[in-house]
Amino acid sequence: MLEKDILPLFDLTNNKLARESLLNLLSEPLISQQSIIERQNLLLELKTLTPIFKGYNYPPYPFYECCNFLEQTKYKTSFSEKSLFQFKLWKRSNREIYNPLYSGISNIIVFFFPLYDKYYARISGEQYPSFKKTIHIIKNFLERFDLAENNYAIRSGTFTDKKILRILQVVDTIKTEKTFAHFLDNFILFETYISIACAIEKNKFTFPEFSENIFSVDEVYHPAVRNCVSNSLSTNKNVILITGSNMSGKSTFLRSVWLCVYLAHVGLAVPALGFTLQFFDKIFISIDHPDDIDNGLSHFMTEIKALKMVVEAAATGRCFAVFDELFKGTNMEDALWVSNKTINGLKKFSNSYFFISTHLHALDEDIDRNTVDDFFLESIVVENTPKFTYQLKRGWSNVKIGKILFEQEGLIKLLE
Structure with missing residues (x-):
């Protein structure tokens, strides 16, 4: 689900390094409520940058070319101590070395200038304390190339040997000091968080609040589902059963909450x-x-093992678990028995929450409404045709549409 359902929601990155960084961030839930609040505050801070970074993009290939050039080991020729006269003499007799060097520094200037001019030059680390150090590292690195002056020189044909030598000396220093890796780490980190902040603003997502013994969600929806109907749920019980006919939206709702x-x-x-x-x-x-x-x-045995893993986690801490159509991998009698045992057993883990959708209508008669909450996704049958509202309502659904769908597909006539 991570790469399919979650990554696309926040992936406004422009290169594979930032995308991998984003995926790693999304793969690791934070270890405390305090660390969550700190990241929320960081992103709220960066959200004020979204008007500037809206539309931030560039083709990845020139970026990779710049990285490859700056990551290469130091060239045999050092320009740090060369005078302009010495450089001119060297250039005449070393065209096979000079040409790729010229191409490399030109790519750096032409690629980074618009990014610096349009985005990074407009922000200050003092305005964004959480990223103060990162912004300074990025800007200081880029400013070493005198991007505006040299970009104009390249475009106008006035990129003189003196300017070229100066940039080659900067590159020499970068390679000697090995500062590019430090810049790249911070550049990718910033792009990762800017991608998230811009995506949050674009999608109009809301930061959650944390409170003990409260589970309440208002107008939740699944952003990957086109025209998804939003629903709200609030409960003070830790076992929540979700019912509804086939195609009523149970799985989508559970995925949304999860x-x-x-x-x-x-x-x-x-x-x-x-x-x-x-x-x-x-x-x-x-x-x-x-x-x-x-x-x-078997399918049933994988369900059993998944349940065991959840129960063991709930026995030692707080857990949240979603089970869609629990125990559909076994016969009705066994499914009903183990479902009752599961529901009654999970109630004792009061610090955890369990959302369970079920196709077992007989459970309606067995559950204790004082300790278990039940909701259903509405569907109605009008003139033998199922209608789906996808609205979550409190209570239990006994609507069955299997026979209707079977008949509508003409299977009765085909099988008679």
Whole structure:
């Protein structure tokens, strides 16, 4: 789900290094509520930069060319001590070395000038304390190349030997001091966070709040689903059952809630108007378990193992878990028995939350509404045709549309 559902929401990066950095950030939920709040504050600070960095983009290939040039080991020829006269003499007799050097420094200037002029020159580290050091490192590195003056010189054909030698001496110093790697680390870090901040602003996501024993989400939706219907839910119980007919939107709703919980724990904003939750030590999602052929495990057995992992986590800390169509991999009788055992057993882990969708209508008669919350995704049948509102409502759904869909596809006539 990470690369398919989450990464595209925040990926406004321009190169593979920043994309990998973003993916690593998204892959690691933070270890405390305090660290989450710190990242939220950092992103709120950077959100004020989004009017400047809106539309920040560049083709990746010239970027890689600049990186390759600056990452090369020092050339045999050193320009640090060369006079202009010595440089001119060297240039005449070393064209095969000079030409790629000229191409390399020209690429640096032509590539970085518009980025510096349009974006980085307009910001100051003093304005953004969380990124003060990073911004200074980026700007100081780029300013060593006198980008505006040399870009004009290249464009106007006045890039003289004196200017060229000066840039080659700067490159020599960078290679000797090995400062490019430090610049690149900070450049990629800044691009990663700017990508997130701009995406949050673009998508109008909201930063969640943390509070003990509260789980409330307002107008949550799944941003990857076109025209997704938003829903709200608030509960003071730790086991929440979700019912609804086939195609009513149960899986989408569960993914939406899980997505918000996960993003909250990475310190990011969420696709909802508001979200309040407690801090969880572990976050699980169990949707579409396939058979594990390599280990000889059936669908049902993979469900059992996933549940065991969640229960063990809940026994030692706070966890949030989503189970979609729990125990659909076994027969109805067994599924009903183990579902009852599971629901009643999970209630005792009061510091954890468990969202479970189910297709077992008989559970309606067994659950204790005093300790378990139940909601359903609405669907109605009008003139033997199912209609889906995708609206979440409190209560239990016993609407069945399997036979209707079977008949609508003409399978009864085909099979008779």
